[in-house]
Amino acid sequence: AQSVTQLGSHVSVSEGALVLLRCNYSSSVPPYLFWYVQYPNQGLQLLLKYTSAATLVKGINDFEAEFKKSETSFHLTKPSAHMSDAAEYFCAGDFGNEKLTFGTGTRLTIIP
Amino acid sequence: DSGVTQTPKHLITATGQRVTLRCSPRSGDLSVYWYQQSLDQGLQFLIQYYNGEERAKGNILERFSAQQFPDLHSELNLSSLELGDSALYFCASSVGETATGNTIYFGEGSWLTVV
Numbered sequence: 001a002q003s004v005t006q007l008g009s010h011v012s013v014s015e016g017a018l019v020l021l022r023c024n025y026s027s028s029v030p031p032y033l034f035w036y037v038q039y040p041n042q043g044l045q046l047l048l049k050y051t052s053a054a055t056l057v058k059g060i061n062d063f064e065a066e067f068k069k070s071e072t073s074f075h076l077t078k079p080s081a082h083m084s085d086a087a088e089y090f091c092a093g094d095f096g097n098e099k100l101t102f103g104t105g106t107r108l109t110i111i112p
Numbered sequence: 113d114s115g116v117t118q119t120p121k122h123l124i125t126a127t128g129q130r131v132t133l134r135c136s137p138r139s140g141d142l143s144v145y146w147y148q149q150s151l152d153q154g155l156q157f158l159i160q161y162y163n164g165e166e167r168a169k170g171n172i173l174e175r176f177s178a179q180q181f182p183d184l185h186s187e188l189n190l191s192s193l194e195l196g197d198s199a200l201y202f203c204a205s206s207v208g209e210t211a212t213g214n215t216i217y218f219g220e221g222s223w224l225t226v227v
Contacts (some may be wrong), residue, residue, distance in 0.1 A: 026135065032213060043114065043220035045204065051213065096212045098168035099145075102155035 002004075003096040004028045006103035014111045019078040021106050023091030026072065032109070033074040033092040035065055038105075039087045049088075050074060086110045115139065116219035118203050124225045130191040135221045137184055137205030143167065144186040145206070145216060146178055150199040161186055162209045193226045200224075 007022040025031055035047040048059025055067045065076045074091060092104040113139035125131055137144050146158040148171075158168035162182035172178075175193075180186045190197060200221045208214040 034215075035216070036113060043116075044204075044218035045114065046217065049215060092155075094212055098210055099157035099159060099170055100214070100216060101157075104154050 002031070002093065002097070002101060003095045004091050004101055004103040006034075006089075006106050008106055009104065010109065011108045012109040012111055016080050019063075019081045019085065019108065020078070021076040021089050021108065023074045023076065023103060024072050025074065025093050026085055027093070027095055029096075030067070031096070032069065032071075032101065033065075034092040035063070035076050035096070036058065036090045036092060038090065039088045044090065049075070052053075057058050060095055063086075081110050083092075083110050083112065091097045114217040114219060115207050116203055116217055118179075118201075118219040118222050119206050120188070120222055122223045124226075124227060127192060127193055127195060127226055129193050130189065131193065131224065132175065133188040133190070133201050133203075133224070135186045135188070135203030135205075135219060137203075141205035141207050141217070142184065143182070143206045143208060143210075143214070144180055145204040146172075146186070146188050147202040147204065147218075149198050149202060149221070150196075152198075154166055155202075156187070167209065190224070198224060198226045 003026045033050040036044040058064045085091040117136040142163045145160045158172040160168040178188045204216045204218040206214040206216045
């Protein structure tokens with residue numbers, strides 16, 4: 001079945017440290033892939049998306065993600081964490097079946 | 113601000129009641145999607161409308177229904193509410209007819225609490 005898996009429901013990093021949030025997909029055909037962020041009591045905001053044009057995708061707030069077909073992964077990174085990055089992050093896949101399939105989310109905590 | 117507007121932001125109602133959630137898509141977007149976010153189910157796709165017509169259906173209960181009006185706003189009707197229906201309901205919109213290849217923009221959601 002087509003799915004998106006996020007490894008680690010909770011990730012904590014120190015302020016200024018590298019942020020790495022993991023996302024893997026399961027599909028015979030690579031999907032379009034998205035990262036969304038949900039700040040406390042807010043809606044989902046699109047961070048970036050992969051649509052096969054380039055494997056390294058840059059998004060807002062210095063986030064980027066690299067699509068690796070061989071690893072079926074689309075991990076999200078940010079070089080230096082900021083306190084304002086504390087939020088829940090969702091990876092989602094568009095497998096061509098008329099909907100976005102979301103991972104279970106990763107809650108990112110920033111340690112001062 | 114995504115441009116997708118949802119009302120109400122918060123709603124508390126009793127079991128057995130009926131509520132209507134409203135969504136205005138981004139200007140120019142013809143597709144509207146409804147998603148449910150709950151602690152146990154995560155983010156689940158409910159239904160999609162495109163230019164007034166139902167386009168795709170997901171895990172939507174028979175007690176729930178939706179429609180998209182000529183001005184493109186959409187309403188999600190939830191009836192015979194149960195405690196388990198308590199969730200955050202998102203509306204989203206996109207330009208195209210299908211989700212594939214289109215960027216979907218989400219509203220801030222409507223928090224429904226059933227007591």
